Amino acid sequence: MARRLGGHGGNTWIPGAFTRIDGVxxxxxxxxxxxxxxxxxxxxxxxxxxxxxxxxxxxxxxxVFVTPGGAAVECNSGLTLSGQQALEQVNDAIDTVIVSGGLGHADAAADERFVGHVRRLARHARRVASVCTGASVLAAGGLLDGKRATTHWFYASEIAAAYPKVEFDPEPIFVRHGNVATSGGVTSALDLTLAFIEEDHGAELARRISMGLVTYLRRPGDQAQVSVFVGNPEPAHRLVHRLVEYITAHLAGDLGIEALGAVVGVSERHLTRLFVAELGETPARYVRRTRVEAAARLLTSSGLRLDDIAGQCGFASAETLRQAFSAQFGVAPSVYRTRQRVRADSAP
Structure with a gap:
């Protein structure tokens, strides 16, 4: 059973502080x-x-899931979800506020009382975030004024027109601007949440969670919402599907075509035919592309040296990584990392 927000007594909000409950x-x-x-x-x-x-x-x-008045809300799917606490009654020390998206976002953003309470919570939170069209609620509260933000690409132009003080960019999976973060459509919330966990607890825990959720390694925030992992259909062939998961989990290992063929017990020629048919590219190209994306994640989320990143992602040397990275992203790894730092440092 979820514990209520109120009644813990003696909690004083301090930026970056933790809520203390039962001595923990x-x-x-x-x-x-x-x-x-x-x-x-x-x-x-x-x-x-x-x-x-x-x-x-x-x-x-x-x-804690909060709603207006603590009432149950109907989701887009028709399922009803109970509120655990009234939005209006939240007064505890808050680490992160996250506004969900949904087809009801416009009505929520037009509700001044609702938006006012979100704005109140945001003033006392270490981090503020939105998922998908939830960005419209933050924008309505003035929390995105003068900031770069993202939302679901399908609704981006509509929301941008309604809130001209916000610089909406429909391309990235998520955008961080100071202590405010906005994410693109639906499951990009998973990428943003992994980024928060990595920030709070380190890259290794985030990596293990990705494996536990049977998802890909967290995508860099500025990767396009339509990423390389979803640009191709999910492989229907069980051997290709198995190898895609194997590749993601063994980036530093031997992923040559001979080794991959041995994993599933097929010839190199047959394996190549399967990859081209299912993914539109050879195993070697798929492996390189996946390794480069993993390197991009480490460049933005860690202080590791390029040599170390190259080793973790399966590149023979930093120079080999530089060449592959430049070919895929159009910039050198050092430039890519610097841009991310400049963006973070320049955010208010």
């Missing part, structure tokens, strides 16, 4: 919903944080 420090994450909310926008956040707790995150996360 915890990070309180308030997930905001409303009628017409998207269930995946909520679950992508809460399930990922729950996985972090089960894998030993310390301090742990405590998630």
């Amino acid at each position: 420090n915890e990070r309180l994450v308030v997930v905001v919903g409303y009628h017409g909310v998207e269930l995946l926008d909520i679950a992508s956040v809460t399930s990922t944080l729950d996985m972090a707790n089960r894998m030993g995150a310390a301090p742990a996360y405590r998630m």
